[in-house]
Amino acid sequence: MKHVNRRRVLKGMLDGTAVTLALPLLNLFLNGNGNALANGEQIPLRFGTWIWGLGMNDVIFTPKKTGANFDLPEEIASLAPVQKHINLFTRFNTFKDAAPLMCHHTGWVILRTGMAPSLQQVRPGETIDVTVAKKIGSTTRFPIISATATGDVRHSYSYESENSVNAPEFSPVGFYRNLFGADYQDPNAAEFKPDTNVMVRKSVLSGVLDETKSLQRAAGAEDRARLDEYFSSLRDLERQFDLQLTKPEPRAACTKVAEIKSEPSAGIDTVQVAQRHKVMTQLMAMALACDQTRVFNMSYAGETAATTKAGYDKPHHTATHEEVTDPILGYQPEVSWYTRRAMESWGEFVSILASVKEGDGTLLDHSLVYAMSDISYAKIHSLDNIPMFTAGTAGGRIKTGLHLQGNGDPGTRLGYTLMKVLGLDIPSWGTLSNTTSKEISEILV
Amino acid sequence: MNAATPAKYAGKISGEPTVKCLRPTPYAALAGLLIAGCSAPAPHTGTAAKGTADAGQSSPASRRLITEEQYLNTIAHMFGPDIEVIAQFAPMQRTDGLLGVGATQAGVPAGQMVKFQRAARQVAAQVVSSGNVALHIPSRQDALIPCKPADATAADDACARMFLAGTARLLYRRPVAQERVDQFVAEAAKAATLSHNFYTGLGMVLEGMLLSPDVLFITDRTEPDPARPGQLRLDAYSYASRLSLLLWNSFPDDRVLKAAESGELATAKGRKRVVEMMLASPRLEEGMRAFFDDMLAFDSFASLSKDPAAYPGETGITLTAAREQTLRTIYYLLVTKNLDYRDLFTSRTMLMSPILGTVYGVPTAPGWQPYTFPADSPRVGLLTQISFLAVNAHPARSSATRRGKALRELLLCQHVPLPPPNVDFSALEDPNSAAKTARDRLDVHRKNPVCAGCHRITDPIGLALENFDGAGQYRAAEKGVAIDASGSLDGQAFRDPAGLGQALHDHPSLPSCLVRRAYGYAIGSPLKESDTEILAQFTQQFAASGYRFRDLLQTIALSPAFYQVTPAARATTKEANAKTQSPAE
Known part of the structure; x- marks a missing residue:
């Protein structure tokens, strides 16, 4: 079974519809040992x-x-x-x-x-x-x-x-x-309201991804790498839109x-x-x-x-x-x-x-x-x-x-x-x- | 990956001659040494085209990433100069002497895509803005949207189509297929319905367009060349884009696209008319500024600063004005006055503003006005403008070496080798030394056989500009010792900065270097050995025109090499797909 975290649950609740969710400000950011977030995820490692x-x-x-x-x-x-x-x-x-x-x-x-x-x-x-x-x-x-x-x-x-x-x-x-x-979403904000414009942006982006695919198919080998990167960067943008549509995990240190x-x-x-x-x-x-x-x-x-x-x-x-x-x-x-x-x-x-x-x-x-x-x-x-x-x-x-x-x-x-x-x-x-x-x-x- | 790169890059830099340890040599003897393979007129040997039917008479098809300036110019031309965009796109890698050529290789990592998206949002929000009187934000809807929706709170496909089809044509630089326009209209309708705002829908789709690879990459699309069976030329729209980037540093406007659509650009007569029209446009100034800013490596101004303790009068405002002065002066002398390009280095006339008037110590009028220095002034030509002097110097002192290197590399297209890695320069700082001036200090280099090779080719030039300190201010002496500004440039002796300007004016590589840079900029690709012949032809024509820069631009823009292309690996004919319409022949 897939791990279901807070972000995933809230995204499911949205189901493409603009809603406002008032989440309680968590005083339980962390687990009892203080080395993990409240949902059990480890505090992330950075480089x-x-x-x-x-x-x-x-x-x-x-x-x-x-x-x-x-x-x-x-x-x-x-x-x-x-x-x-x-x-x-x-x-x-x-x-x-x-x-x-x-x-x-x-x-x-x-x-x-x-x-x-x-x-x-x-x-x-x-x-x-x-x-x-x-x-x-x-x-x-x-x-x-x-x-x-x-x-x-x-x-x-x-x-x-x-x-x-x-x-x-x-x-x-x-x-x-x-x-x-x-574009910043405060992870500790009490309220979360997904932006309908972001949903639209994501929809529009799918057409741009199609245009990129078309170019990728026609490109020569050397140029293909540039277009592959372009496509990957669009995908990353799409992922950012997804993040904007979901309530971020609270972060006590933030x-x-x-x-x-x-x-x-x-x-x-x-x-x-x-x-x-x-x-x-x-x-x-x-x-x-x-x-x-x-x-x-x-x-x-x-x-x-x-x-x-x-x-x-x-x-x-x-x-x-x-x-x-x-x-x-x-x-x-x-x-x-x-x-x-x-x-x-x-x-x-x-x-x-x-x-x-x-x-x-x-x-x-x-x-x-x-x-x-x-x-x-x-x-x-x-x-x-x-x-x-x-x-x-x-x-x-x-x-x-x-x-x-x-x-x-x-x-x-x-x-x-x-x-x-x-x-x-x-x-x-x-x-x-x-x-x-x-x-x-x-x-x- | 790195293991595969040496040959590739070695090829790129081979076109620019590396200046080796040279003794002062008359021009005649230097011609073969310094500019061979670069820009010297070469005899027609008939061998340059080996391997292809017309090598040198064609250029590679390329895919250029839009630069920040091109983006901003295009937005301003399409939607008005008052659209404010904070872009901060990643800079290009200087290649073959130009950032513009680096655009042919630049990729778009995720961080850059975010910046494109932010810029797109800013543009779209302003284009569809209904304004806010209280916040003094103007309404642009009425001016930029060519129709009114039946209901501003709902979708209106007809009005959306009118705006989106026209906008897409300009951004994609060619007609966009009906199917894609239908998608735009559908997306706008969906967005309008969700937001209950017709204009928001348009804005969202405009945002998407501004992320399209067909917009942000300027891709050369090719088609069979009827005049050369089996070979390729740019299609009319790609030719239009090349022209616009060269002459306007922007996308084609409606007039240029119409010329492509009508088939006019497929004829020599039509091309000539369009190029002349573009050369007569006020947008030429933006194009020329972009080219010379790139050629002179003025991107360094973005982070240039001077030590306020050493140069209290040289603030960021002054340096910005100095860059502006040179770009305005170039346009004024080469276009407004239509002077010989070489006169840039001997003319006593500069554009002057009140801010700079204070620095130069001359009277000024409001705005930018031409000012001619008197005959006894040391200010003669571009080399004595604050921009060149300050950007090629240290924060707190001058640099004869940097100035000499810049002159060699930027203006004569010669490559000065990097210093050897294991040189000890500390004799320069010998506390017991009697050295007072830069000439005395640099004499250490010229006596050190390891250093002498390079410094002998940079320092005699740079020392001629030692009458100007690191901020470009005139000085007759350094540490109480009169400055000796004499020297020689490849065999032509001079006594002062004016003499250096004259020697540069007379140097055969000066015009041929401009030709080389202009052609590389025009085609957006690194030059190759096989371009030698066409560069020689351009140089001859440039000379015949009396070194008029506009004529050079016209020569390049109308040359077969500009629109006849080879199918480089980075672009193919297959991209002329069903999504775009073919131009009328």
């Missing part, structure tokens, strides 16, 4: 990514100690408040094999797709968030949401395929509007979000980026708590991070190449200044997810975040030792608070491990030297 640019200065970034209670060198000292929520991975490598090293492109593409790109112009194939969304993102309003703190819509790290990019939200006002604007009415000032000064990052992370966290999505991406910087510092004429990327390594300190001070700002935002990202109470824990406890940079030592675009983090326990499946070193193993081991934790049935991940079928067992519960 997210976070990326910053231009790596780190190894001497002041990499802890001396591995395992638990690792030390926090000065470049990551700001992570102290969230240390218990994260894992740090160092000494893992990425391999370009015969492909050219494309500076700030190769590293992140490997860590998100398992494959080294062959040319700068070649977009990645399917990125890890898309792969995961196919597993856990098919029941929410948005399969994936992506945002960038840079204010530039071109800064995406999420690709459905080589020709299909998931463009990020770049404007806090637009992000709010898209998440919590006119609270009202204050409307974002004005944009932060334009620019990529670290202060502006941090402000944008914070506002968008808060929106993203509530979108997760309200179950609008279960897969999310946030980027702190674009490729070749161009973040600027007031009064200093070199953007972050320029500084990595032009600033002299201080002979006493042993690193580039201004470059480290930029990295520290990025780490502060990473810590804030984790804190915001951890601040949302959900069940017997927090939103972060029911999430798994995969964070990485694009390179390690930016001055020479090194692919060895690109730093990576995770945050969250994935519902108790992952240990946290650890520093692990890979001894030159493929960095793809981490992405592979996370996908396995999330339930993907994959025997291996990656190509050529980046291929792995070996989980990082030290973090598994």
Whole structure:
């Protein structure tokens, strides 16, 4: 017998007719143990990514100690408040094999797709968030949401395929509007009134689907993939209409979000980026708590991070190449200044997810975040030792608070491990030297 | 998937010559090095067509995803410029130098479909709006719906058909089959009955149309070419769409579609009349702005900002105005004044607004007015406009390398290689260095054999613009040292920014690059080696016209290569199915 949940029951009651249902505001959002929703469904598992640019200065970034209670060198000292929520991975490598090293492109593409790109112009194939969304993102309003703190819509790290990019939200006002604007259904609203217009929209959409099928039949092989994706996206829209016609499950962690009415000032000064990052992370966290999505991406910087510092004429990327390594300190001070700002935002990202109470824990406890940079030592675009983090326990499946070193193993081991934790049935991940079928067992519960 | 891509992309970029380590060379010697395979007039060898009967005289049929600008222009043209749409469509991937070419490969993931749907809702709601006096929302029903329903609270098939059939014809860019129109009318009736509102019904169906792949993809449909047995040409409606995207950056209007329906576009005389009509339309300005905005990579303005500590006067408003200035100036000089394209780089006239007048330090009148800088002013040509200078610079300082690279790649269609990944630039910041100016600092690159190859081809150009800081403001000195703006462009020496503009004006690749970009933009596909010959022909005709851009557009639009097509894998003739009517021959 099929599982009958609240959504399904209410949809059946509607039977295509506009009705108003007044449901009691539930004080029984959760089961007695606090680890599941009232209807018995588990609190959903979420997957997210976070990326910053231009790596780190190894001497002041990499802890001396591995395992638990690792030390926090000065470049990551700001992570102290969230240390218990994260894992740090160092000494893992990425391999370009015969492909050219494309500076700030190769590293992140490997860590998100398992494959080294062959040319700068070649977009990645399917990125890890898309792969995961196919597993856990098919029941929410948005399969994936992506945002960038840079204010530039071109800064995406999420690709459905080589020709299909998931463009990020770049404007806090637009992000709010898209998440919590006119189409948003408050899962905790006392009343639910299906919109007759949505029923009509769904009906009209069937004709559009037929038009697409007609094109699909006639298309050549290469073009067929684009039309197949188009059809799939229409189907997803249809699914969204279905969601709008059904009363959503109440979500205790979901609270009202204050409307974002004005944009932060334009620019990529670290202060502006941090402000944008914070506002968008808060929106993203509530979108997760309200179950609008279960897969999310946030980027702190674009490729070749161009973040600027007031009064200093070199953007972050320029500084990595032009600033002299201080002979006493042993690193580039201004470059480290930029990295520290990025780490502060990473810590804030984790804190915001951890601040949302959900069940017997927090939103972060029911999430798994995969964070990485694009390179390690930016001055020479090194692919060895690109730093990576995770945050969250994935519902108790992952240990946290650890520093692990890979001894030159493929960095793809981490992405592979996370996908396995999330339930993907994959025997291996990656190509050529980046291929792995070996989980990082030290973090598994 | 990635494993299959190298050859494909290698092919795409092969058409643009990569500039290798070069010593300053006179144009004559450079012609073969820099522009071979790209845009230099090539001798007729008779071999370019190898493999097909007329390679180079045809273009691939393609399927382009509509761009945000095309969408907004089309909506404005159909329903009025006051329709407000927040679209935020995903940007295209720049391909072969153009975002417009990237549209041929762009897909529509679920997130993009949501944005299309939101845009469609906004449009439909406004088109059928009855208005609200209290909220100052105008009624558009009376203006945009060509009939009145017998009862506004119920379905009215006759009135719905009148609106929906006409609207579908414009959005689908061809007559829509009776069967599909019947479906539209039935859906409108169903919606009107459910909502008790005739106009809501129309709006719902309009929303659906705006999600159709036949609307959002501009698909080239083909038919047998009677003049070339066994080969294909665009059908008249696809030809009309290509024309409209090229000249108006929008869909065809009623006049152009009528020319397709009547068979006029099937004749050379008819095509000429329609192209001339379109070139005379005010919509040409939108088309030209879109092309040059794409060619100059002005999409970067969307996120451009300057460090307020370094450039307190360069706000977002200023930068927006700077982009607008260049686009308006191009239209003014090339269309209104019908000047030689090359004069863009030597003319002292720019369109000026009060906001920019403050920045440039010149008197202005309200609105946008032409302003001619005096003969002793350093402001000469497009290269000295704030747009080019600011967008090709860092947030807090200038960049001779970026400006040189932009000039090479955007205006001469040359490809500057990426820097090698393992270069240590820190000598640039040597605290003991006596370097004061950008020229001094970049001298480090030119003395480093690893760097010198590329910097020798970018920096001598960019350094000529060092009289303008990262915000485009004039300066005679940097850190107290007079700026030396002399240099050379592929063998032509100059002493100052004006000289660089003249050297660019005289460079043989300047017009041929424009031709290359314009043709790629026109057909919406990456160019191939087999296009060399047709590009050479276009370039010769462009020269013969005195480098008049309108003439170039007309040449391309009326060329056989523009409407004769090869059946690319991405489009087929089968799509000319029963749902659409064939144009009259």
